Amino acid sequence: MRDTRSNSYDGFAARHRRTVLLVLVTLTALFGAAYVIINLQAGKYIIAGMELAMTVFAATLIVIVRGTRRLTEWTIAFIIPFYAVMMYGFYSPNTEVTVYSWVMVIPLLAHLLLGRRLGAVLSLFFIGCAGALFYHRFGGASLVQTPGAIANVTMATATVFALAHFYEASREQAERRLARMAMTDALTGLPNRAYFEQIFEQEKQEHVAHDLPLSLLMVDVDFFKQVNDVHGHEAGDAALRDIATAMRDNVRQGDAVGRLGGEEFAILLCNSDKRRGQAIAEELRRAVERCGCRHRNKALNLTASFGVATLVASGQTFEDLLSRADRCLYSAKRAGRNRVVVDPPKPAGGAAPGTMPAPPLMSRHPAGPGQEAQKPER
Ligand SMILES: Nc1nc2c(ncn2[C@@H]2O[C@H](COP(=O)(O)OP(=O)(O)OP(=O)(O)O)[C@@H](O)[C@H]2O)c(=O)[nH]1
Numbered sequence: 240m241r242d243t244r245s246n247s248y249d250g251f252a253a254r255h256r257r258t259v260l261l262v263l264v265t266l267t268a269l270f271g272a273a274y275v276i277i278n279l280q281a282g283k284y285i286i287a288g289m290e291l292a293m294t295v296f297a298a299t300l301i302v303i304v305r306g307t308r309r310l311t312e313w314t315i316a317f318i319i320p321f322y323a324v325m326m327y328g329f330y331s332p333n334t335e336v337t338v339y340s341w342v343m344v345i346p347l348l349a350h351l352l353l354g355r356r357l358g359a360v361l362s363l364f365f366i367g368c369a370g371a372l373f374y375h376r377f378g379g380a381s382l383v384q385t386p387g388a389i390a391n392v393t394m395a396t397a398t399v400f401a402l403a404h405f406y407e408a409s410r411e412q413a414e415r416r417l418a419r420m421a422m423t424d425a426l427t428g429l430p431n432r433a434y435f436e437q438i439f440e441q442e443k444q445e446h447v448a449h450d451l452p453l454s455l456l457m458v459d460v461d462f463f464k465q466v467n468d469v470h471g472h473e474a475g476d477a478a479l480r481d482i483a484t485a486m487r488d489n490v491r492q493g494d495a496v497g498r499l500g501g502e503e504f505a506i507l508l509c510n511s512d513k514r515r516g517q518a519i520a521e522e523l524r525r526a527v528e529r530c531g532c533r534h535r536n537k538a539l540n541l542t543a544s545f546g547v548a549t550l551v552a553s554g555q556t557f558e559d560l561l562s563r564a565d566r567c568l569y570s571a572k573r574a575g576r577n578r579v580v581v582d583p584p585k586p587a588g589g590a591a592p593g594t595m596p597a598p599p600l601m602s603r604h605p606a607g608p609g610q611e612a613q614k615p616e617r
Contacts, residue, residue, distance in 0.1 A: 252354070252414060253310050259351045260304050260314055267297035267321065283333050289324045296320070314352050321348075322365045329372040336377070339392060342369045343399045350403035355411060359404055366396060424498040426476060427483035435497030435505055436557045442495075442507060447553040453509065454516030456523070457546040457564035458486070460502040461576040466532075466539060474534040478541055485530035486523055494519075504543075505561070513549045513581055520545040520579040528577065542577035544568055549582065 271294030278287035300317055307313055322345065328338045345365045350358035422434035430438060439455070446453040460482060467475040479502060486504060487496045495507040506523070508516050524545055532539040546567030548560050567580040574580070 252411070255414070256314065256352055256354075257304060257310055260310070260317070261301065263348065263352070264297040264300040264304060264317065268294055268301065271297060281333075283331070286324075286327060286331060286333070289327060293320060293324055311353070311357075318348065318352060318361070322361075326365070326368050326372060329369055330376070332376070339369065339373060342366060342392065343396050345369070346396070346400035346403045350407040355404060355407045358407060362400060362403075366400070427480055427498050429483050429487070429504070430495060430497040432497065432499045432505075435495065435499070435507070438495045438497070439507055439557045439560075442509060443550065443553075446509070446550065451510045452512035452515075453507070453550040454511040454513065454519075455548050455550075455560045455564050456506040456508065456516065456520050457499075457548075457561065457568045458504040458506065458523070458527075458543050459568055459572070460527075461542045461544055461572075463502040463541070466534075466541065470534045470537075470539070474539070477534065478532040478539060481530055481532045482527055482541065482543065485526045489523055489526040490519070505564075511549075513547065516547045516549055517579060517581045520547050520581075524577065524579055544571035544576045545579040546571060547579060547581040 271290050274290045275287050275294060278284075278290060296317065300313065303313060304310070325341055325345070328334050328341070346358070346362035349362040349365075352358070353361060422430060422437075424431045442453060445451075460479070463475065463478075466478055479498075483496065483498065483504065486506065490496055490506060491509070493509045497505050497507075499505050506519075508519055511519065524543060527541065527543045530541075532541045546564040546569070548563035548567065550560060563582045567582050571578045571580040
């Protein structure tokens with residue numbers, strides 16, 4: 240399965256770059272049309288033809304860019320011909336020397352659209368080309384003998400390059416930090432509910448597309464209030480961190496553990512049907528029981544209850560699956576806690592109107608020491 244964390248950060252960056260690319264293609268379509276007319280009137284048919292092609296391409300991209308998932312590819316497909324037309328303008332003997340003022344746009348656009356690394360590589364390449372073309376056209380001219388003119392353009396371009404590069408570097412860093420804060424739970428470092436839901440949506444798409452089963456576990460620590468009441472909030476926090484670690488260490492790579500809030504966690508099990516979900520939930524239940532948590536060298540003997548639900552239809556939402564898993568969790572609590580309850584499959588064609596849904600399947604009834612069944616306050 241994919242690395243959903245980095246995908247999600249890319250999602251933040253992509254939104255920003257999509258906007259910049261949209262502005263660029265819109266401006267290109269508008270200015271390109273103006274340049275086509277100017278160059279046609281001046282009889283510069285080759286460059287007018289190139290600009291017409293760029294204008295049409297840019298206008299088409301206004302539509303494509305809004306919805307594409309291949310933003311980087313489309314950006315490269317646009318920016319390379321865009322720079323190539325610019326290079327032709329630099330090369331053409333028919334253009335004025337002032338056309339070189341466009342060279343400063345190269346590093347700015349490349350960094351805004353492609354980020355720090357790719358932006359730097361592309362900028363250096365095309366700025367190098369622009370320098371070579373300038374030398375080719377004006378190498379012997381008196382213009383080159385005036386160092387002031389060359390120094391102005393060179394230093395202005397280097398300044399724009401440096402500003403774009405370091406601005407983009409600090410923007411990426413700040414964005415990454417904000418994204419991490421928005422997506423993770425500060426106490427446990429696990430994905431928070433909003434991010435977990437996002438992971439679910441991505442995995443659901445992939446699993447439905449490949450016809451694979453996907454299961455969701457809902458986990459609630461048993462009698463957690465007592466930990467706070469008896470040992471203090473700090474001990475409760477430490478216990479939540481230990482339980483999060485125990486679960487994270489015992490899921491497979493590609494599965495996701497998230498904290499829904501309070502002492503509730505959720506786990507997404509890739510490529511797992513009901514039976515596999517139940518088996519993994521049992522392993523995790525034992526892992527939490529084993530970890531038990533300690534506070535000042537005293538065992539807290541914590542356990543957790545688990546509800547398991549499996550995606551049965553592509554139309555099911557995160558809330559649907561969560562509420563099915565939550566119902567099972569509720570049953571596990573009512574039956575004495577420290578156990579796994581699995582959501583039963585729906586009867587083929589759905590339940591007949593008026594019939595009660597089948598009760599969840601109980602996989603285990605280990606009443607822990609001192610943890611007699613009692614009605615949970617949920
Ligand atoms: N230390 C700490 N406690 C939390 C945190 N979030 C929620 N809690 C506490 O978790 C406890 C949850 O208590 P209840 O909902 O009554 O559940 P419980 O005691 O675990 O009982 P059952 O779920 O029925 O087994 C409350 O006392 C909350 O204050 C947290 O981030 N840190």
